[in-house]
Amino acid sequence: MTKExxxxxxxxxxxxxxxxxSFFSSMERLPGKTISKVAKFxxxxxxxxxxxxxxxxxxxxxxxxxxxxxxxDDDYRLxxxxxxxxxxxxxxxxxxHDDAYEWAETHRCKVNSRTNTLQxxxxxxxxxxxxxxEEDDEExxxxxFKELVPPVQPKLPGLFKPLFTSFSDEDLLSIGVPRExxxxxxxxxxxxxxxxxxxxxxxxxxxSLCALxxxxxxxEVKKLxxxxxxxxxxxxxxLNSDKEPFAEVNERTQRGFKLLGADDLMxxxxxxxxxxxxxxxxxxxxxxxxxxxxxxxxxxxxxxxxKTLVALYRANFLAGEIPPNxxxxxxxxxxxxxxxxxxxxxxxxxxSDEARAKIEVANIDAWVSGFLKQNNCPFNIVYPGSPxxxxxxxxxxxxxxxxxxxxxxxxxxxxxxxILEQGIRTENEYLRAPRRGRxxxxxxxxxxxxxxxxxxxxxxxxxxxxxxxxxxxxxxxxILTANPGFANYFSVIVDETQDMNEQALKLLAxxxxxxxxxxxxxxxxxxxxxxxxxxKVSLGACGINVRGRRSTRLKLVYRTTEEIxxxxxxxxxxxxxxxxxxGVEGDQALTSAYSLRHGKAPEIYDAVDEDAQVDWVLDQIxxxxxxxxxxxxxxxxxxxLKAFKDKLDERRCPNVVIKSSENTTSPGIRLSTMHRVKGxxxxxxxxxxxxxxxxxxxxxxxxxxxxEKAIKEMTERSLFYVACSRxxxxxxxxxxxxxxxxxxx
Numbered sequence: 001m002t003k004e005x006x007x008x009x010x011x012x013x014x015x016x017x018x019x020x021x022s023f024f025s026s027m028e029r030l031p032g033k034t035i036s037k038v039a040k041f042x043x044x045x046x047x048x049x050x051x052x053x054x055x056x057x058x059x060x061x062x063x064x065x066x067x068x069x070x071x072x073d074d075d076y077r078l079x080x081x082x083x084x085x086x087x088x089x090x091x092x093x094x095x096x097h098d099d100a101y102e103w104a105e106t107h108r109c110k111v112n113s114r115t116n117t118l119q120x121x122x123x124x125x126x127x128x129x130x131x132x133x134e135e136d137d138e139e140x141x142x143x144x145f146k147e148l149v150p151p152v153q154p155k156l157p158g159l160f161k162p163l164f165t166s167f168s169d170e171d172l173l174s175i176g177v178p179r180e181x182x183x184x185x186x187x188x189x190x191x192x193x194x195x196x197x198x199x200x201x202x203x204x205x206x207x208s209l210c211a212l213x214x215x216x217x218x219x220e221v222k223k224l225x226x227x228x229x230x231x232x233x234x235x236x237x238x239l240n241s242d243k244e245p246f247a248e249v250n251e252r253t254q255r256g257f258k259l260l261g262a263d264d265l266m267x268x269x270x271x272x273x274x275x276x277x278x279x280x281x282x283x284x285x286x287x288x289x290x291x292x293x294x295x296x297x298x299x300x301x302x303x304x305x306x307k308t309l310v311a312l313y314r315a316n317f318l319a320g321e322i323p324p325n326x327x328x329x330x331x332x333x334x335x336x337x338x339x340x341x342x343x344x345x346x347x348x349x350x351x352s353d354e355a356r357a358k359i360e361v362a363n364i365d366a367w368v369s370g371f372l373k374q375n376n377c378p379f380n381i382v383y384p385g386s387p388x389x390x391x392x393x394x395x396x397x398x399x400x401x402x403x404x405x406x407x408x409x410x411x412x413x414x415x416x417x418x419i420l421e422q423g424i425r426t427e428n429e430y431l432r433a434p435r436r437g438r439x440x441x442x443x444x445x446x447x448x449x450x451x452x453x454x455x456x457x458x459x460x461x462x463x464x465x466x467x468x469x470x471x472x473x474x475x476x477x478x479i480l481t482a483n484p485g486f487a488n489y490f491s492v493i494v495d496e497t498q499d500m501n502e503q504a505l506k507l508l509a510x511x512x513x514x515x516x517x518x519x520x521x522x523x524x525x526x527x528x529x530x531x532x533x534x535x536k537v538s539l540g541a542c543g544i545n546v547r548g549r550r551s552t553r554l555k556l557v558y559r560t561t562e563e564i565x566x567x568x569x570x571x572x573x574x575x576x577x578x579x580x581x582x583g584v585e586g587d588q589a590l591t592s593a594y595s596l597r598h599g600k601a602p603e604i605y606d607a608v609d610e611d612a613q614v615d616w617v618l619d620q621i622x623x624x625x626x627x628x629x630x631x632x633x634x635x636x637x638x639x640x641l642k643a644f645k646d647k648l649d650e651r652r653c654p655n656v657v658i659k660s661s662e663n664t665t666s667p668g669i670r671l672s673t674m675h676r677v678k679g680x681x682x683x684x685x686x687x688x689x690x691x692x693x694x695x696x697x698x699x700x701x702x703x704x705x706x707x708e709k710a711i712k713e714m715t716e717r718s719l720f721y722v723a724c725s726r727x728x729x730x731x732x733x734x735x736x737x738x739x740x741x742x743x744x745x
Contacts (some may be wrong), residue, residue, distance in 0.1 A: 017046060018090045018110075018248075019258045021203045021280055022120050025597075026093045028077070028729075032683075034625035038094055045070070046260075056082065059104040063123065067092075067104050072198050079104045090257075092120060108180065115176045115225075115493075116135050117252035122200035123180040155628045163213055169668050175208040175221050184208065185542060195594050204252040207283055210556075222466050224283040225251035234267045255280060280307070281313065282556060289313040294491055294521035298539065298546040298580065300528075302593045303568065304559030307525035308679070311495045312346055314523055318491050319355040326488040330359045331511065335499040335533065337363045338659075339679045343495060368472045371685035375479055382466045384416075389709060392460035399456045404449035409704045410440060411453050417708075419454050420470035421502045421537075427451045436536075440705050461645040465493045473503035490521065496678075497526030499533045500578055520544060528577045528585065529569075532675060534715045539581045540551040546605070555592055559681055561599035564731045568595075568724035571717045571742045602724075602742055614647040614735050617686055620732055621669065624684055628654060632670035632682040634723045636697055640689045641671050664740050674723040685727035695720060695740040717742075 027035060045054065059067040059079065067080045077100040081090035093103045105515040108123040164172065164193070177185055181201060188194055191213050198206050204225060211221045249259060258280075281289065289300055289309050296685055301307050322328050332347070334340050340363040347356060354398060362370070369381055382389040417438060424430050430451050431444060442450070461467055480486055492512040494500065500508070504558045512520035522544060528536075539546050555566050569590045577585045607613035621631045635641040642658065648655045654668035658676050670682065687695075696716030720742055724731055733743065 016088045017042070017260045017261065018088060020090065020092050020120050021256045022093055022107075022199075024280075025199070026083060026095050029095065031625045032630055034072070034076055034152060037076070037275045038078070041070070041072055041078065041737060042091070045089075049087075052278060056080075059101060061105045061107075063108060063470075064104070069104065070252065077101070080337055081109050082422070090118075093216050108178075110178075112178060112202075114173055115252050116248040116250060117200035117202070117204060118194040118257060119176070119178060119205070120256065121178050121181055121202050123178070145146070158441065161189060162186060163190070163193070164209075167212070167310055167344060170218075171218055175212075175218070176202065176205050177209075178202065180206070180361075188213075191594075195596070200301070200398045203256040203280065207255065225255070232580065251283065251286070255283065266697070281309070282554075284554065285313075285550075286309050288552070289317050291523075295519050296539075296546050296550055297523045298497070298551040299523075299552065299554065300579070300589075301523045301525075301554030302527060302557065302565075302590055303722065304557040304565070304595070305554035305593065306556075306558050307527065307554060308343070308346075308495055309494050309526045310554075311523070311571075312343065312350055315347065315359050315493050316351045316355050316495075319326070319351065319358040322358055322490050326490070328358075328488050330491055330493060331358055331367070331489045332361045332493045332495070333364050333508065335364060336496075337366060338676060339363065339496060340366070342679050344693050350669065350734045364500065364508070365469055365625045365661075367411075368476050368504075368507070370471065370477075371476050377456050377475065379462075379465050379467045379472070379475075381472050382464075383469065392464060392466070394458055395460050396453050396457035399452050401449040401452065404446050406442070406446060406450060406706055409702075409708075413703070413705055413708050414438070414450060415454055415457065417564055420468055421535075422626045423470065423474045423503055423506075424454075426593070427455070438705065438707060440707075456696065470501055470503045473501070473507040477503070477510050480507075481516075484516050487513075492520070494522065494524040494526070496530075497524040497539075498531040499526075499535060500517045500537065501535050502537045502542060503546065505537055505539065509543045526580060528580055529590065530678075530718055531720045532678065532715060532722055536578060536711070537580070550564075550712060551579075551581070553589065557593050557595040559728055560595055560725055560731075561596035561597045561729065563594045563599055564724065564727050565593065567602045567731065568721050571720050575714060575717060577714075599729055602727075602733065604739070605734040606731065606739065607734050607736050610643060610736055613688060613736050614644065614651070617652075617669075617732075618653065619638050620686075621684060624730060626684045628669045629656070629667060629701060630682055631684040631686070632672055632726070633686040633688050634672050634674055634677050634726070635688055636674055636695050636719075638673060640694070641673060644688060645671055674719045677726050678722050680727050681726050684726050684730050684732070685724075686732045686734065687723055690733050690735045690740045690743060692738040692740055696740060 022432075027038060030038070044051075053070045057070075058066040059069055061067055064080050064081070066084060068080050068446070070078045070080055072078055072094065075096050076094060077097050078091065079093040079100055081092060083089065090109055090508060092107070092109060093100060095103065106122055107120060109118070109120045111117070112119050123330050164185060172182060172185060184197060184200065188197070188209070191210070192353075194206065194209050194213060201209070207224060208221045211224060212218070255599040260508055285306055288297070291297065291314075299307055299310055311332065315330050318330050322330075332343060334343060340361055344361040347359060347361065351359065362597075365381065372379070375482065380388075383392075384390070397411060399494075400411060401408065414435075418424065418433060418435055419430065422429075422433055423434055427448065431447055435441075487510070487512055492508050494508060508522060509520040512522040514521060520543070522540075524544075524546075577589070579585050603615075605616055607616060617633060621628065624631075633644060635644065645655055645657065647673075648669065656668040656670055658670055658680070672680075689695075696713065700716060701712050703707060703712060724733075735743070
């Protein structure tokens with residue numbers, strides 16, 4: 001869905017839907033089949049919301065006489081605010097019959113006269129003895145109903161100091177707090193209190209209160225949702241009429257509602273579109289997306305905080321900033337081919353055709369390979385494990401001098417961590433090079449003897465017309481340096497920055513420069529906690545300055561529940577993690593994050609054998625009433641994945657191994673390695689065969705270098721963290737032997 005669809009004219013004769021955040025939150029808890037029914041209902045509803053076939057029923061809420069219930073099927077009901085006049089219908093909540101009615105009886109949907117914002121929130125029930133002030137009556141004029149005076153604020157125990165004592169009622173009302181919820185807000189004594197009551201507050205108010213609690217000033221909080229005067233004037237012109245006063249589509253309204261016209265409803269309402277529409281950018285995310293400056297920016301945040309979403313919307317926004325007659329493009333890049341394909345698919349749902357045509361998506365290796373071919377480079381890129389690479393290395397290592405007393409593991413690590421990372425081409429460069437992250441100190445003489453092996457490796461590769469990806473990045477950068485202005489990118493956007501090597505980041509910095517003297521126009525998102533390819537690079541050393549306000553951290557977790565988040569991060573607590581520049585992040589980077597949802601605690605199952613594990617997984621999927629394509633079983637190695645798949649095939653149970661260009665609509669339980677599942681998410685996620693020696697993978701930890709071994713151990717922890725954090729609603733872990741050390745309590 002594109003941003004242009006937000007502006008709606010209430011004088012139109014065709015119906016308009018305002019779909020609330022509370023609706024999307026309730027929808028996420030529905031079974032997949034029911035979500036499909038909801039999509040079909042909305043499509044039918046949009047064509048004629050006054051049809052007798054809708055079967056409206058009144059709801060017992062004196063404060064909301066316009067609330068109605070609509071039938072989805074025998075069990076589920078959708079709560080709608082039916083307009084007294086006009087053609088705007090507000091979808092509020094969907095759940096089983098009794099739950100839907102209970103919600104409708106305790107919630108309000110009204111226009112806040114202070115902020116011109118449509119809001120949904122929980123309010124005290126109406127009573128016959130309630131009194132109404134003139135201000136209350138005026139504030140309710142948006143839908144012509146009266147407001148109730150909130151109950152007297154309860155006294156709090158003296159040990160707990162309320163958060164907002166330094167702010168007057170007028171201050172809180174000015175940032176959109178509904179008068180009915182003042183008592184609730186006054187009772188908050190901690191940041192956790194705000195989060196635990198999130199579902200009872202309008203989204204814009206929740207955001208504002210969090211900002212106040214974190215120390216932002218009242219004026220700063222007001223600016224979270226600040227529109228330009230021109231935007232406000234346009235919103236007022238488009239959305240108000242003499243017939244039916246209504247909220248402006250300002251920043252606050254957009255935080256809590258998606259607004260759709262009839263054309264959207266008739267053509268594009270599907271289960272998949274509903275899942276796409278549920279995306280609400282947090283004001284902090286939105287400010288990053290619409291940042292005017294093109295100077296370097298780094299956005300960090302733990303898994304599920306929406307970093308990739310920010311990168312995608314940033315690409316869409318910047319595509320609109322490119323001058324009409326310009327041939328420039330936005331380059332959106334990431335580390336792996338799979339992730340690049342996922343990003344491209346997501347962009348197709350976000351961008352207009354015009355904007356999408358201006359965005360090039362490619363993983364870094366593919367971009368470099370294509371660029372070198374365009375410039376007639378005769379070399380092919382080879383990787384460790386490939387026949388050419390291994391043959392060249394096998395020959396080079398025979399040149400190792402025994403008198404140097406350096407083992408094969410040292411040469412392999414030194415080649416990857418020092419020679420290739422720093423782009424070292426000569427012996428003199430190597431003799432002067434820093435050896436960051438290398439635990440084994442060596443003498444000058446040892447370096448000279450070791451250089452013979454590295455020189456031979458490059459010679460062997462050149463004879464085979466081959467080169468490593470690091471050397472390929474360095475060569476591409478050399479071409480750009482020799483041809484200033486050769487790159488034609490308005491901006492470069494990098495996802496999963498933590499997995500990029502030094503030469504790749506130096507190349508991207510060069511690509512993002514509009515002139516040799518300018519700073520790179522580069523926007524990066526990433527998280528060192530999720531570094532699964534054992535690379536540690538300083539952005540400053542790559543010519544990218546992200547100091548001060550050029551680096552920020554997202555804290556709200558949207559994907560997983562709080563229970564899943566806490567178990568996932570446990571494996572990383574107490575570990576040393578860098579900030580992708582020259583600093584170190586403490587545990588606070590993890591513990592300061594907070595999930596917006598709660599759910600069941602993750603479960604751990606000790607299976608007696610592989611068959612019992614498979615049966616348990618199938619039983620859990622059936623018990624959760626989860627469509628099989630929304631359940632994924634994740635493994636540390638391909639061997640365990642294949643063994644599990646064979647068991648499913650024996651039971652004739654449909655399954656799909658996630659690979660590149662996977663058909664997401666095909667039926668079957670998803671199967672994935674921990675590496676491949678990165679960037680994806682599933683309603684129900686299993687970590688299978690979480691056994692000692694497998695998680696972490698024992699053979700992946702071997703190294704004679706203490707620092708190298710520490711890097712590998714951290715990589716295994718990050719891999720487990722990444723896999724666990726792919727779960728949206730439920731995480732289940734199983735072992736078929738001795739439990740992994742990561743599962744120890």
